[in-house]
Amino acid sequence: MKKTNANQRQAAILELLSKNGAMKTTDLAEHFQVSRETMRLDLLELTNQGLVKKWFGGVICTPPETPDSPGIIETTVIDERxxxxxxxxxxxxxxxxxxxxxxxxxxxxxxxxxxxxxxxxxxxxxxxxxxxxxxxxxxxxxxxxxxxxxxxxxxxxxxxxxxxxxxxxxxxxxxxxxxxxxxxxxxxxxxxxxxxxxxxxxxxxxxxxxxxxxxxxxxxxxxxxxxxxxxxxxxxxxxxxxxxxxxxxxxxxxxxxxxxx
Known part of the structure; x- marks a missing residue:
């Protein structure tokens, strides 16, 4: 895999999670050919931005919120699947x-x-x-x-x-x-x-x-x-x-x- 910087890698992580729903930290590190510590830092940055959340040894995308219905998944997200x-x-x-x-x-x-x-x-x-x-x-x-x-x-x-x-x-x-x-x-x-x-x-x-x-x-x-x-x-x-x-x-x-x- 072509070497990526942190911003490129984090964008690609979000794309993967949007397709797969959730992934383990070890699998993400293997996919991007980086150390677990590097992946941990990437995920920490995404977590701090509210874009992902920890989930049993891995991460999932944080569901999008709407102004009228914070915390509720929009039907378009589920329909997309x-x-x-x-x-x-x-x-x-x-x-x-x-x-x-x-x-x-x-x-x-x-x-x-x-x-x-x-x-x-x-x-x-x-x-x-x-x-x-x-x-x-x-x-x-x-x-x-x-x-x-x-x-x-x-x-x-x-x-x-x-x-x-x-x-x-x-x-x-x-x-x-x-x-x-x-x-x-x-x-x-x-x-x-x-x-x-x-x-x-x-x-x-x-x-x-x-x-x-x-x-x-x-x-x-x-x-x-x-x-x-x-x-x-x-x-x-x-x-x-x-x-x-x-x-x-x-x-x-x-x-x-x-x-x-």
Whole structure:
């Protein structure tokens, strides 16, 4: 990689985080071929500017604020994720539906790929869909499916419910399939999420399902996020697109069944 000065590097860090959501400090240092101390100083400067915040051994971008709604993520930020790799995500979701029995009870995780799946489920009927995601429930309103939303505290960074009430509610439920997204798994032994509180939701949903499925396009194998919510051996299926790195596929295939969309 071409040598960069601190200003160039910090701008590039923000660009990476906007794409990946979160990254570990060690991965950023490796990416930019600098020492961990240099990267720590870069991240400290960005933190002081309010552009990033620390997150479980790594950093995430600070959500943009509006004058009228400080601290609330603008819908355009979340909608932007829906514009990434739409064809791949659509194909992944279609393939995932083949793994789910008709009229099944489903836990549907938050995230852009699962929102694509919700759009496809909207035209179907007879399913019972459990979710903590406000966007997913909103997408499915008006469909001929039974919808169950967990109660609790809303995490505005992901527009999803989390916290003890949601966990207690989910512990009572059993599902035919739990469908998860992932925030990257390059340096992990399983799929990850960004928020520790919400990862607890994923773990309970995983414990209480017959079939566990992760939906992830090939780019998720190129970066890591802070909080791992499962080992690949606990996941029945990873549904992805054929462009995933062969070395990553070989590693994943030793622990879970990989299905191409």
């Amino acid at each position: 829906m514009t990434r790799m739409p064809e791949e995500k659509t194909s992944i979701c279609r393939k995932a539906l083949e793994l789910i029995p008709e009229h099944a009870t489903i836990f549907l995780d938050c995230g852009s790929t699962n929102l694509y799946l919700a759009q496809q489920l909207r035209s179907l009927s007879g399913y019972t869909i459990i979710s903590t995601s406000l966007q997913i429930i909103n997408t499915l309103c008006g469909s001929a499916n039974k919808l169950i939303i967990c109660g609790g505290v809303i995490d505005t960074s992901i527009l999803s419910v989390c916290g003890t009430p949601a966990l207690d509610f989910l512990r009572q439920l059993r599902t035919d399939a739990a469908i998860f997204g992932s925030s990257g798994f390059k340096a992990n032994s399983g799929p990850t999420g960004l928020a520790s509180d919400y990862s607890s939701i994923k773990k309970i949903a995983l414990q209480n399902t017959l079939t566990s499925i992760v939906l992830a396009d090939h780019t998720k194998a190129t970066y890591s996020s802070p909080v791992q919510f499962a080992d690949w051996s606990e996941i029945d299926y990873l549904v992805t697109d054929p462009a995933m790195d062969p070395q990553a596929l070989e590693r994943l295939g030793d622990h879970t069944k990989v299905i191409f969309a």
